[in-house]
Amino acid sequence: MKSRWLILVLIVLAIALPWFFYDWGHHRHAGFLLSMLSQMGMMVILALSYNMLLGQAGLFSLCHATFFGIGGYAAIHLLNAAGTGDLPFPMEVMPLLAGLAGLALAILFGAMATKQRATAFAMITLGIGELMATAALMFHHFFGGEGGVTTNRMIENSLFGLTYSSGLQVYYLILAWTTLAAVLMYYLTLTPLGRMANATRDNFERAQFIGYDPRIVRFLQFALSGFFAGIGGGLYAITYEIVTFDALAAPLSANALLMAYIGGTTVFGGPILGAILITLLQSGVSLLSNSWLVYVGVMFIAMVIFAPTGLAGIVKAHGPIKHAGRMGSLLVPYLRLVIPSLGLLLGFIGLVELMSFLTIGAAQGKKLVLFGGSIDVNATLPWAISLGSFLLGGLWLRFEAAGFHRVWENLSAEVRR
Amino acid sequence: MTALSLRDVRKNFGATEIIRGVTLDIAPGERHCIIGPNGAGKTTCFNLISGRFPITSGEILLNGERIDTMPPHKINRMGLSRSFQITSIFQRMSVFENLRCALLWSRSYRYSFWSPLWRQKALNEAAEVLLEDLNLTARRDILAGLLSYAEQRALEIGMTIAGGASVVLLDEPTAGMSNTETDYAMALIRRVTHGKTLLMVEHDMKVVFDLADTITVLVYGQVIASGSPVDVRANRAVQEAYLGALEE
Numbered sequence: 001m002k003s004r005w006l007i008l009v010l011i012v013l014a015i016a017l018p019w020f021f022y023d024w025g026h027h028r029h030a031g032f033l034l035s036m037l038s039q040m041g042m043m044v045i046l047a048l049s050y051n052m053l054l055g056q057a058g059l060f061s062l063c064h065a066t067f068f069g070i071g072g073y074a075a076i077h078l079l080n081a082a083g084t085g086d087l088p089f090p091m092e093v094m095p096l097l098a099g100l101a102g103l104a105l106a107i108l109f110g111a112m113a114t115k116q117r118a119t120a121f122a123m124i125t126l127g128i129g130e131l132m133a134t135a136a137l138m139f140h141h142f143f144g145g146e147g148g149v150t151t152n153r154m155i156e157n158s159l160f161g162l163t164y165s166s167g168l169q170v171y172y173l174i175l176a177w178t179t180l181a182a183v184l185m186y187y188l189t190l191t192p193l194g195r196m197a198n199a200t201r202d203n204f205e206r207a208q209f210i211g212y213d214p215r216i217v218r219f220l221q222f223a224l225s226g227f228f229a230g231i232g233g234g235l236y237a238i239t240y241e242i243v244t245f246d247a248l249a250a251p252l253s254a255n256a257l258l259m260a261y262i263g264g265t266t267v268f269g270g271p272i273l274g275a276i277l278i279t280l281l282q283s284g285v286s287l288l289s290n291s292w293l294v295y296v297g298v299m300f301i302a303m304v305i306f307a308p309t310g311l312a313g314i315v316k317a318h319g320p321i322k323h324a325g326r327m328g329s330l331l332v333p334y335l336r337l338v339i340p341s342l343g344l345l346l347g348f349i350g351l352v353e354l355m356s357f358l359t360i361g362a363a364q365g366k367k368l369v370l371f372g373g374s375i376d377v378n379a380t381l382p383w384a385i386s387l388g389s390f391l392l393g394g395l396w397l398r399f400e401a402a403g404f405h406r407v408w409e410n411l412s413a414e415v416r417r
Numbered sequence: 418m419t420a421l422s423l424r425d426v427r428k429n430f431g432a433t434e435i436i437r438g439v440t441l442d443i444a445p446g447e448r449h450c451i452i453g454p455n456g457a458g459k460t461t462c463f464n465l466i467s468g469r470f471p472i473t474s475g476e477i478l479l480n481g482e483r484i485d486t487m488p489p490h491k492i493n494r495m496g497l498s499r500s501f502q503i504t505s506i507f508q509r510m511s512v513f514e515n516l517r518c519a520l521l522w523s524r525s526y527r528y529s530f531w532s533p534l535w536r537q538k539a540l541n542e543a544a545e546v547l548l549e550d551l552n553l554t555a556r557r558d559i560l561a562g563l564l565s566y567a568e569q570r571a572l573e574i575g576m577t578i579a580g581g582a583s584v585v586l587l588d589e590p591t592a593g594m595s596n597t598e599t600d601y602a603m604a605l606i607r608r609v610t611h612g613k614t615l616l617m618v619e620h621d622m623k624v625v626f627d628l629a630d631t632i633t634v635l636v637y638g639q640v641i642a643s644g645s646p647v648d649v650r651a652n653r654a655v656q657e658a659y660l661g662a663l664e665e
Binding site: 187188190191192193194195196198199201202203205206207208209210211212213216217220224266 | 467469488489490493494498499501505506507508509510514517518519521522523526527528529530531532533534535576577579580
């Protein structure tokens with residue numbers, strides 16, 4: 001099994017990565033990297049648990065952050081109780097308790113939402129999401145209003161005698177829980193419930209006529225997915241020591257959808273890929289550009305139109321060709337796509353950055369630095385180059401893509417034989 | 418006791434009465450075919466029996482128990498299974514997974530999210546045996562949606578009988594098949610429904626008169642004749658309403 005090796009490599013890499021960036025001079029870890037990796041861990045759990053609904057059960061939920069958020073709030077209150085010594089639980093089990101909070105709420109809301117499917121289900125979950133976001137602003141006692149609730153994670157109760165004063169210890173706690181949650185979610189796909197979730201997704205009527213009540217299948221899947229989302233929320237609370245209503249509001253629900261979809265909903269590991277990529281964009285590109293959300297949005301639209309199976313789906317589609325040992329035949333067609341793609345991409349980035357700087361940056365009196373050089377946003381040349389590159393790249397890509405498509409189809413037909 | 422009986426079953430869609438008082442008794446182990454012109458209500462009858470639609474009035478009994486108020490999954494658990502006129506399988510799951518899912522409930526796995534399927538030896542062996550029976554072993558791991566039409570029909574028949582139902586309803590199992598495919602499908606149906614009660618809607622008269630112990634003729638939501646193939650063939654009303662053209 002090759003994928004097992006891949007998983008092992010990923011985990012080893014995740015453990016070792018902070019040490020590659022260790023600052024030996026000051027005996028310090030790279031804080032930026034640690035917080036980015038920690039964020040990735042939580043988002044992996046969020047995206048995977050969301051895909052238990054979208055990809056595995058065909059349930060288009062718009063309130064997934066609700067269960068993530070409630071896990072976060074629960075963890076904050078539990079940590080506060082543990083800090084004063086009222087709660088004799090060690091740090092390591094806090095995410096589990098947060099998961100139980102997610103489970104409880106998912107049981108409640110799941111009972112309402114999962115009687116329906118398709119559009120009606122999506123509508124109800126939209127309502128639930130809005131309801132919870134409003135509740136978070138109204139019920140100050142539990143949610144703390146706009147300011148949220150805060151805690152101190154150093155509760156001095158750990159199974160391993162850790163204090164969790166450093167980001168590294170927190171990161172390893174997140175890594176352990178992310179791995180555990182991912183393994184459990186994968187295990188679920190191999191059980192009768194997991195398979196029947198797929199079955200009700202494909203054909204709920206047939207599922208009924210082999211003896212299953214699709215509503216119960218959906219309900220259980222929904223509840224369990226809320227459990228895992230809650231674990232993610234617990235880790236969020238431990239990391240940031242503050243939870244505000246952002247942790248359960250609609251933008252995070254949308255993020256869960258984006259990550260799962262871009263990564264690929266048809267492969268179990270797809271959402272992991274999506275979570276890592278989106279977090280990279282979020283932490284990396286957001287430092288470079290104000291417009292990073294534009295890029296995420298455009299990427300999402302492009303995926304929906306051109307690659308509805310997501311990144312993992314693209315990789316998976318190469319399986320038969322690779323199996324037949326014909327990957328070499330794709331090398332040249334792929335290389336031919338590179339230059340026009342780059343033209344299109346750089347042209348687009350140029351246009352977006354110029355526009356965004358014209359409206360925001362210039363008002364702040366800054367200078368636009370793009371591709372290593374300072375650029376005058378009021379001159380014609382940068383606009384012309386960007387537009388030209390965008391249009392030429394686009395046209396050329398269309399031409400090349402048609403050629404690539406032909407090669408791909410021929411090769412697929414050949415491999416099938 | 419009858420395996421399946423309908424007592425004055427009626428069904429309205431809005432103001433239109435589609436099924437107008439059907440009474441039918443099917444003995445255990447009987448092979449019963451329903452024939453009738455298009456729009457006679459054959460498929461609607463199936464939908465009422467299997468619980469897909471609620472009936473307007475009357476009674477439906479399965480092995481002596483009322484089932485007409487039950488949802489489809491409960492009727493299925495009581496031992497009645499059906500196939501659809503338009504192929505109804507799990508398109509994005511492998512052929513093997515389709516059959517394994519169809520076996521789950523009858524083997525009391527219910528909604529288990531703790532038993533790992535790969536370790537359920539008896540279950541997996543049963544699914545493999547089914548694959549063999551359906552002649553689909555070579556297609557085991559491809560997605561059901563990628564099978565040929567005839568193979569999909571065979572898979573659906575397999576899923577219909579997998580749960581061990583005692584009463585099997587097949588809705589035009591040979592529709593759209595070539596002669597060879599039809600012969601093959603009928604041989605398969607005979608084999609896998611051996612000892613079960615079979616209720617079938619079918620348009621192919623050759624198939625019907627070949628297979629059926631009893632034939633019921635349904636016209637405009639009413640039974641106009643029911644009996645052995647010989648009796649039905651000789652029935653004057655049937656000849657006028659339906660078979661006339663066939664007899665030349």
